[in-house]
Amino acid sequence: MDNIAGTKSSLSWAVNISVVLLVVAWLIPTVGLLVSSFRDRDQISASGWWLSPFPVEQNYSVKAPLDDLVVDGDLNTITGNVFGEGSGTVVRFGGRRAAPTEFAAGETADLRRDRTLLVEADGSFVYSSPAEIKREPSIYFSAESPPDFSMGNYETIMASDNMDRAFINTLTVTIPATIIPILIAAFAAYALAWMDFKGRGFLIAMVVGLLVVPLQLALVPLLTLHNQVGIGQSFLGIWMAHTGFGLPLAIYLLRNYMVGLPRDIIESAKVDGATDFQVFTKIVLPLSFPALASFAIFQFLWTWNDLLVAKVFLPSNSESWVMTVKIADDLLGSRGGDWGILAAAAFISIAVPLIVFFTMQRYLVRGLLAGSVK
CATH class of the missing domain: 1.10.3720.10 (MetI-like)
Structure with missing residues (x-):
């Protein structure tokens, strides 16, 4: 009875499943593109669009300012916060570009030339050196950033x-x-x-x-x-x-x-x-x-x-x-x-x-x- 006009084919379920699969195959990349259009470049590089509702762990680098340098005898110390006036949560940190997440937050890191670095989870840090610090040292750390959606990409294009x-x-x-x-x-x-x-x-x-x-x-x-x-x-x-x-x-x-x-x-x-x-x-x-x-x-x-x-x-x-x-x-x-x-x-x-x-x-x-x- 499948070949008679006006009758329903027994393979209609296969057709329906094929159509649904094709729609999903086209819809998934489109949804991903739409979600990515509201994210910035750093978050896109750090995680896929399907993880966009969750916090993103990203690597950053800051300079420890020499204005906060304190000299106590033979010890030179710089204190501050890697987030500046902002806030965040540090997961790991490091003192070298090659290993930016070498140490866990709250751990005292032993660096080269007897220098030490301590970065707490709230971003506060203590950089110590027995020798004179002539230039601002770099601090590398990994922090969790909350999901960030904005119209910035669209504004950049239209403006x-x-x-x-x-x-x-x-x-x-x-x-x-x-x-x-x-x-x-x-x-x-x-x-x-x-x-x-x-x-x-x-x-x-x-x-x-x-x-x-x-x-x-x-x-x-x-x-x-x-x-x-x-x-x-x-x-x-x-x-x-x-x-x-x-x-x-x-x-x-x-x-x-x-x-x-x-x-x-x-x-x-x-x-x-x-x-x-x-x-x-x-x-x-x-x-x-x-x-x-x-x-x-x-x-x-x-x-x-x-x-x-x-x-x-x-x-x-x-x-x-x-x-x-x-x-x-x-x-x-x-x-x-x-x-x-x-x-x-x-x-x-x-x-x-x-x-x-x-x-x-x-x-x-x-x-x-x-x-x-x-």
């Missing part, structure tokens, strides 16, 4: 210079780079699907072949061509680059969708005297809206999140930076090790694509319903 300019530049690149490929691909897909001409099969094969061309392989030749025609490293150049990289997928997707449209409707329109342009604009284009919306979502997400093409085809000055370049070059630097900034930037940059996705999703459903009734 950075020219971030509003980078947002506008991103829209300037993304919107035309999404519309232009759709316009060109829609005409090309109709011609390859419903117009009979010589070489059509070869062109279809070429489109399929271009799908496997690596993006990195075409960057240098394309930039050289752009420089020769005078559009190198400009907004026009990056529009053309994104158009060229997006056209193969757009034509392939739209052509396959248009081929599946009802032939009777198109042939009836041509019998009634409609031209190919009228058939395309009045019949094929409205019925193809779901495919157009799908590609628009893919292309918008690709161009919005793009870093490589933007760095190659846009000028290197900060006035032309898009958000990905601004975050990578200005906020993160060459190493990109500030995971808190990176996590917050991910959620800031994903806001607009999410709005576009849910907006186009609504129109996608509307297009499906409109195309289902003649």
Whole structure:
């Protein structure tokens, strides 16, 4: 009875479990990224996001100030507190960078040249030396820090210079780079699907072949061509680059969708005297809206999140930076090790694509319903 329409399959439980596992697999990294966006770099380095509600043990180093030096006969002593005017709990301490947690709190440590160091759990310390202390000695210790969540990472990103300019530049690149490929691909897909001409099969094969061309392989030749025609490293150049990289997928997707449209409707329109342009604009284009919306979502997400093409085809000055370049070059630097900034930037940059996705999703459903009734 499993193969009869309208009956429930006995393997539905397997499908449900698979869906739940896929949702969890995608949700866990997203939750981790969200939690990390509210933590600072030190706490992220000290513990994983799943331990964020618990105190974090971190290593610190401070200088014992010579202003607190007391000379009593042959003994030179510096007293103070490693937390300054703050508070905390010292777990372990040490007098060398190579062994910052060599001794337990409350234990007297014997250092080199007959020096001693005592650090209590509340942070108070006593540093003693029989010889004259000419420079401030370093004290290394490990202390427990309470969980710290703040909007500092988001404030750093939003308050950075020219971030509003980078947002506008991103829209300037993304919107035309999404519309232009759709316009060109829609005409090309109709011609390859419903117009009979010589070489059509070869062109279809070429489109399929271009799908496997690596993006990195075409960057240098394309930039050289752009420089020769005078559009190198400009907004026009990056529009053309994104158009060229997006056209193969757009034509392939739209052509396959248009081929599946009802032939009777198109042939009836041509019998009634409609031209190919009228058939395309009045019949094929409205019925193809779901495919157009799908590609628009893919292309918008690709161009919005793009870093490589933007760095190659846009000028290197900060006035032309898009958000990905601004975050990578200005906020993160060459190493990109500030995971808190990176996590917050991910959620800031994903806001607009999410709005576009849910907006186009609504129109996608509307297009499906409109195309289902003649």
